Amino acid sequence: MKKLLALALLLAACSPGNGAFPGVNPDPEQGAATAFAALPTAEETQQLAQRGKLVFAAEACASCHSNTSDRMGLLGPPMGGVLQRNLGRGEGDALKTRRWLFLHVRDAQRWPGAVTEAEAARGIRMPVHPRIPDEDLKALVEYLCSLQ
């Protein structure tokens, strides 16, 4: 019995998507609410955006998304103006929209956006990102919000 329990725990720890990644809250909505409990100050925004730019590069987001308003023929929509475009997802509220962006990057199928269905119809899906630590994802979202 004890062995079975140990095995079950081991399996649970190894299976992806259960939030057992370092720095990742197993409940994404809780993670988003914690990361964006309040809007960052202007100074924080600048620091986060700088760090987020590195995450954007490290996670290869640029292979599918430009950081301007020009799609540049890439698979995903351009990231310029992404905050403005999705304000409706957060009921017009910049803080709630940041939480939504956090969740959308985690799992775009579970928290779909305005263009998810249209893009899925073309056979293109946004990959899930279960491993990005909450703090890095917060920085990444702040970087996205800085793009015009």
Ligand code: HEC
């Ligand atoms: C394999 C290509 C691909 C990669 C890699 C990718 N995405 Fe996407 N992304 C898409 C597609 C396709 C969509 C549109 C469908 C959707 O929103 O689900 C999308 C949508 C989005 C949206 C919503 C855009 C809008 O205007 O509604 C955001 C934000 C986003 N991606 C951020 C990211 C970030 C940040 C990364 C890196 C961590 C990333 N994506 C990696 C393909 C990709």
